[in-house]
Amino acid sequence: MADIAIVIAVSALVTIVLAVLIGNLLFKRKMTKKQEDAEDKSKLILKEAEIAAENLKKDRILEAKEKILKMRSEFEEEANRKKNQIISNEQKIKQREQTLSKELETIKRKEGELDDLKTDMAAQLEHVKKRKEELDKFNQQKIQVLENISKLTADEAREQLIASLKDEAQTKASSYIKDIMEQAKLSATKEAKKIVVETIQRTATEHAIENCVSIFNIESDDIKGKVIGREGRNIRALEAATGVEIIVDDTPEAIIISGFDPVRREIARLSLHRLVQDGRIHPARIEEIVAKTTKNIEDEIVEIGERTVIDLGIHGLHPELVKMVGRMRFRSSYGQNLLQHSREVANLCAIMASELGMNVKQAKRAGLLHDIGKVWPEELEKPHAIVGMELAQKYKEHPIVCNAIGAHHDEIEMNNIISPIVQACDAISGARPGARREVMEQYIKRLKELEELGLSFDGVEKCYAIQAGRELRVIVDAEKASDERASQLSFDISQKIERDMQYPGQVKVTVIREMRSVAYAK
Template sequence: SRVEEQLADVRDKLHERERHLDKRDDAVTSREDQLAKQEKMVESNQRRLTEKLADVDVRTKELENLLDVQRQALHKASGLGPEEARKMLLERLDAELSHEQGVRVMEAEKRLAEKVDAKAKEMLITSIQRFAAAHTAESTTSTVDIPSDEMKGRIIGREGRNIRTFEKETGVDVIIDDTPGVVIVSSFDPVRRQIAQLALTKLIADGRIHPSRIEELVVETTAEVEKLLVKYGEEAAQEVDIRGLHPKAIQLLGRLYYRTSYSQNVLRHSIEVAFVAGMIAEELGYDGDLARRAGLLHDIGKAADHDTEGGHPKIGADLLKRYGENDVVVHAALGHHDDIRVDMPYTRMQELEAIASGFAGVHQAFAIQAGREVRVIAKTNETTDESAAKVCRDIAKAFEEQLTYPGEIRVTMIRETRFTEMAKPGREIVQRALPGLIAERGIDLVVCNAENAASGSGYTPKIHAELMAAGVDAVTLGDHVYRRREVLPLLESADNVVRPCNLPAEATGRRWATVRTKDGAHQVLVCCALGQLFMKPIDSPFRAVDAALAEAPADVKVRFVDFHAEATSEMQSMGRYLDGRVSAVLGTHTHVPTADECVFPEGTAFQCDVGMTGPHDSILGRRVDRVLAATLTGVPHSFDVAEKDLRINGALVTIDAESGRATAIERVMVNEAEVEHRLSGEIHAIVRDATKVFVDAITRREEAAHKIDIVTLSRNGDTSQLDLCQRTKIWLGATHGFFVAEHHEIIIRLETFHRFDSERLGKAPRGLARLRGAGRKVEGDAVGAALGEQEATPRLEAESVPAEPLSFKQNKGRRQGRVPTEVDFADRSKPPQPKAVSLGRKEGGFREIVLCRDGL
């Protein structure tokens, strides 16, 4: 019965399976029917689509034919070809949409500017978040544990032999003090310190401490540490996924494991830089592998600081170049402290500037913002506001026609008129004193360092003209050479202005110049250079001067070098370096004259600093109160130019023209008192001669005119002019009369009369002499002494003669023995109150002298 039940269960399961299979068979059959129907629908739709496509092709051809017919009809009606019509349409669209384009461009630029900062911050934050390195600090000492203090004596050894051997082999200092249980190893070289620490630990564990064992263990430990260095370098390269490093580079990377900088392990710092640089490069779409390589190796020069001279950027760049690294990696090591000058050709920007500078009326052009904008400075005297606008449009059109560029270029035209007045105490003393100094000392050539001539900083064409008129033959400049942009055209055109020769080769101006002496008989080479110590980074002045001397004509024997340096040691080094190769090396820049003038054994004159020409009562030419206020308070003040106690400082060098060797050098210092004394003496002589002629004419009562020939004494040495003192004074006596004035054009007319009749006063013949310049008041006693008189002559003070011309006329109300006069302005618009000047009769001499603007 049990078997029957099992058979019955099996039969039921089989019947159930059959029913299930029947259902699946029915479903499959239904699915096949549906697929057949869908296939028929697809075929039907495909036929309809094919028919429609054919119909569309026919209709398209018909439309194209109709369009061709319409185009031909339009061309015939308008008289324009297809290209001409298209161009006209585009121009109309550009004109209509130009304003909208400008607005959209401005909006886009504004949105971009807002996004740039946010994007940069996001990139940096993301990079830092993705990698955060640990920072650890290490010291310059390491400690070694010892089992007992008795071990200290064994380490020291008999008479200190062990410790001396250990220090000699390892190059470290071993410090053994009262600290229990430790010995200190000290060294600034972390690799040596590590070797010493491991070697000492081994010695203590071994127990055999004597010189031979020390030498053996130090050699063994050094080899182990060298292997560790390679291991650390390879692990660092693997961590940042860098391959193909030179074995020496790997070993140097390992040495960085033992170096610290600003309390951070240098190897970990390099790994961190590698990761951050790679992430930023990938965010910007650059080569991340190359950036990581540059970041990992940028500080590799620190591993060789003790073996090679120079800073670690240069050492690292030299090593990487030797190991065949990519130029980008070498540049990263060399420039990661921003101590190299960017010297890349910006051809496109130069083309923009060249095109703009070629237009008439353009003074200078500058391409900025990576060539997106060109700023053009117009020549004020050659352009107007209207013509400047036209030039601006022409420049923009030239850019469109001659250059291919993405985006837009904005052209900005700048036209301005400036009026500038500058303090000039230094130039004033030069103009007053230099001509007389040249004549008195027989000077053949004057070289002037004028870098601070323009109100204490810079140089301008106007100042150049003033110095040339005063007698300067050549001008050298210093580190303020480009402080004023007006100097650039002068540097390009003047053949006697020299800029420092160790500036970059592209800098405007001459590196050296040859100038002739005042008599034209000899040529002199003039050169100047900037120092390096305590000044801005610049090329070597020694090599630059060598190059300038090599370029100069060999037949010019007399050679002068102005060394614009700060450090005395560098100045003296330059003098010794050029001894026998130049005639003189004179220092400038520090403003204070030194007392070390000498002629070196090979014939080169030298002085560390010739000093400053200008106000001596100052701090380096600036007002004392201003400099002290800024120094004591820390608050910035305007350093105004001082104006008191003017002096000329310099050096007078005597040179053999045939050999170019200096034979003597002398310090020169001329102050205001000496200048005034010299001028006063010449004024006395002029007044004496004029007075004698005047007295002789009156004594003889001659009718003929008498003209005085006055010796030339002036600022520029080519006119008969002399400045006298500002306050007018009149000295009157039996034999002479005169007045002295400053900053006014003074005219002395000599009057002689047929007879002393006041009615003929206005008809008298006249002789004329002019005096103008810059001197001081001449007192009556001095004048009397100049004329050979024993006592001072009586004098009458009168008001200063004004700058406007005056005239005089006779007063009808005459009295016996007197001729009252009326003094007034030639311009009658503002007549002053009448003033009378009357002088009593003088027996045996003249009757009266009338003073007015027009004469005596």
């Protein structure tokens, strides 16, 4: 049994070895066949690629030949075109050469004529020089004869002639200016008066009522003690918080609030009113009430400014300018409320611009903002017109509006027609009766300056300012001043007043020249 098993195992092993060998042989044959197939396929691909490359090469060669032929044809055409152009240019050059030759011949001929003309002119010039010398000699003889007759040298006679002509020209110029002005007045005064009168009549405003003192009325004098407080601490705290002076004196049922800033006076008055109503008056409460009142006043200022620009129909105004317009309500100038004055000027400007066919919106805007520099909180060493102009420029206002603001007191030169309208309306608003409260000393000083200005001219004997400074009567010496001189004098004085003085409205200059002959019978 054991031998059989061994034989079977050996047989199985031999069978496996044979199977492996046979499989390996079959695999090699299969791989060899695949390799041969792959080589045949690669040869076929290579052959096809060679055929395709040969065909592509033939196509490229054909394309290149066609391109070369085309380029040759184009080159030949271009060469022929340039050749024709060169031939044409050569013909033009030949024609130009012929033309230049003709022109050169003409120039040579003209040069010859010019030389002949120069020779002739030189001869004529020599003749003129001789005649001029003879004429100068004759003039010298004539002047010598005239000097001997008149017993004056030529320079003296010339000076006398110039002086007489100067006086005559000045007299004629003065008369001519007077005639022109009279003619202009005849044609313009009627319409100008109509426009100004209608403008004033269509605008009605309040009279001057502002001052530097506000009165706070109280029910009884017992409240004065509470306002003062222990050892005056309440009144000191109120003055420190508001920046005004609180005067508590013997005036019955009244407390006086004094200060130059109307906004501060209003804050102090409202704060006192709230404190008295509340009854609790002590430093901490005073500071709290003053802070709240200040905030309310600032809001009211903005509201007043917005309401004003809405009432006037002005749009697009910068918020800071609107706020300054509101602050005008609490400022005054010569007793005239600044906001009321600015509103009046704005309306006057709008009416006058409408009558003259100008831009009404720009005129009204410039009229409202013309005194905006007076409410600028910072202290600047500049005229308020210049400050207002710089503020308007800062907040992007139109150049015409800026110029009207800066020029309404002649600090800068006017460059548009709106500027004199604003200046005239400002003068109308300030000069009408009851508009401003003028200090007596300033009023008297202005009248004296007006009279002194008139007396500074030669030939003026007396000078009187009448009609509240609206007219200047000038009396001249009849022996020293002629009628023409009197007319010229009125014009010169009016011009000097315009240059050197500031005044509301206009000043009429009347020159009086009279001749008095006095004799006594004994």
